[in-house]
Amino acid sequence: MxxxxxxxxxxxxxxxxxxxxxxxxxxxxxxxxxxxxxxxxxxxxxxxxxxxxALATQYGCRVASNFAGFAFAPELLSIISVDVAMQNHIFPLKLDNKRLALAMADPTETRIVKNIAANHGLTIVPFIATRNEIYAAICRNYLQKDVSKSTTTTVLVVEDDKLIGTMFGDFLSRQGYRVVFASDGLEAYKAVLTERPQVVITDLYMPKLDGYGLFEALRSVPELKAIPVILISSSVHPEDEVRAFERGFFDFIEKPVKEGTLITRVKRALQFYERKYQIS
Incomplete structure (x- = not known):
């Protein structure tokens, strides 16, 4: 061999x-x-x-490209959940006679391939694709929204209190940031996937998915885990701040939040985001 x-x-x-x-x-x-x-x-x-x-050459696979703009059948998409697709950078391309053509960014991810094959009784035919192509296909087909191409620095504000969210948005807009809003953790997760923010500001207590749940969901996706997340809470429990830093949040701010405090923390988070790939 x-x-x-x-x-x-x-x-x-x-x-x-x-x-x-x-x-x-x-x-x-x-x-x-x-x-x-x-x-x-x-x-x-x-x-x-x-x-x-290069990966296709290394593993003897074919390359799949330019598929993100196509619409794929719901029956095909149902084979792989959006969470599994995002976490593993995979996308179902075609199902034909129990053979599933699967776009993959990393051909070494054999565990998930074996699980899909076993759970659905399928033979997997791997294709190599870029992460961006897979990401765009997931957003368009699973989330019914294209990935944002904005070049303006974007901050996602996750707050179930509309008045507070609007106030934060005003603070940030005055600094020239593009602001995207979400009212709960699930909506925020989808917004991160499609809007590609550089910083996320999230309330701790929210319906459907709280700040902790949102943070863990983002950390499970390699493309999103480097985004700094600032946790905001009106909690009077001092252990909440300790717990936030232990979990890996970039920063913690207690309500009520002053404009200067929010902007300073966001600027610091952006500096971290921009330096995350620097090599000393």
Whole structure:
């Protein structure tokens, strides 16, 4: 059996990267405990298309592209839930005679493929696609909304009290931020997927899904886990602030919230977001 080539070797052979760059990035990926291909794409050393093509070569698969603009049947989409699709960067392309064509960003995710095959009695035919293509297809087909292409810094405000949410929106709009609103955690989760905010401000106590639940949902999706989340609460329990930081929230603000406090914390969160891929 022929030994599978390493991803770095493929990029060197096709002239995308030099040996020196590959060696350096391998060390960094190990230090950051981040997948090599993902790191290369995040640092824009390779494009999503170049990474998909290299992975297809490495694993002997075909590449799927330009499918995000199509509408897929609900029966096909029902095979994989939106949460599973987002968490694993997969999308069902076609079902034909118990054979499911499945777009994947990471062909090493064999566990989820085996689970889908076993649960539905299917044979999975993997295709490699870019994360952006899969992400766009999920938003359009599962959430019935295209991914926002806004270049303006976006802040998502999650607050079930409309007056407070509007006040926060006014504070942020005066600073030139694009503000998106959600009234509960479930609505906020969908908004993060489609609106791509750089910062999320969320109330703790909300219907359907509270601030903790929203935070955990975001952390389960690799594309979203780096977004700083600021928790706001009117709770008089001092342990709430401790619990928020222990869970991994970027910041905690107690109500009532002053304009200067909110803007300062948001600016600090944005600085963190913009530096998240810097390598020292």
């Amino acid at each position: 022929e030994k599978r080539k390493k991803l770095g070797e493929i990029f060197i052979e096709n002239g995308t990267l030099s040996e020196k760059t590959v060696a350096r990035m391998l060390k960094i990926s190990q230090r950051l405990n981040k997948r090599f291909g993902t790191l290369l794409e995040e640092l824009e050393l390779v494009t999503g298309e170049e990474l998909a093509a």
